[in-house]
């Protein structure tokens with residue numbers, strides 16, 4: 404039985420599902436847009452400021468049939484955001500094919516640190532120093548969303564911006580717990596370096612998921 408489930412997970416027919424919710428995309432280019440979020444469990448990238456540490460241990464999240472995830476998601480929205488955890492730890496091919504078959508717009512939030520799978524209408528790449536993105540992630544990124552926790556993160560942001568494709572939109576987003584300190588620094592930085600835009604976690608200001 405365990406082997407059967409593992410086989411289905413390996414094929415992307417099942418995924419460890421942490422939670423699903425209909426909300427407003429709070430961050431980046433699509434902020435303000437209603438979207439259904441599918442949060443897949445499992446991540447070992449280890450960001451110390453991660454705002455969903457409960458997602459990290461995949462074993463805590465029940466293996467769920469992708470067919471059922473899709474049948475449910477399509478009832479809520481035309482726009483689906485797949486996030487985590489780190490969704491690219493799993494094979495996203497089957498999930499995204501099935502969502503596309505229903506005519507849905509399919510977005511991903513990823514660190515890009517794992518093999519790039521799936522067919523996406525929008526790729527938000529948020530690189531982390533602890534586990535850098537793959538070459539393919541830099542090529543596929545529609546937006547680069549760099550989290551600013553300290554001064555060195557501006558240097559890291561520039562280093563990552565040099566690696567993405569030329570059409571990629573560049574965002575600096577304050578780390579939530581440090582927002583009072585880093586927001587003024589981000590504002591000054593964006594005015595001095597206008598290839599960057601500011602991204603805020605607007606859902607946290609709106610008190611929505």
Ligand SMILES: C[S@@+](CC[C@H](N)C(=O)[O-])C[C@H]1O[C@@H](n2cnc3c(N)ncnc32)[C@H](O)[C@@H]1O
Pocket residue numbers: 446452453454455486487488489490512513514515528529548550576577578579580604
């Ligand atoms: C929770 S992560 C899940 C997807 C993927 N693991 C990733 O990091 O891109 C979703 C987004 O939230 C950002 N994020 C996580 N914790 C944050 C925090 N404390 N402050 C600001 N952004 C945060 C991540 O950088 C990422 O862009």
Ligand SMILES: Nc1nc2[nH]cc(C(=O)O)c2c(=O)[nH]1
Pocket residue numbers: 426427428429430486487512606611612
């Ligand atoms: N409203 C809302 N927008 C988001 N954008 C990215 C999120 C994420 O955790 O991936 C997120 C989230 O958790 N909630």
Ligand code: SF4
Pocket residue numbers: 446447448449450453454455456458487488489514531
């Ligand atoms: S990669 Fe994403 S989910 Fe994983 S620890 Fe970092 S912010 Fe959290």
Ligand SMILES: [Mg+2]
Pocket residue numbers: 454455
């Ligand atoms: Mg979030």
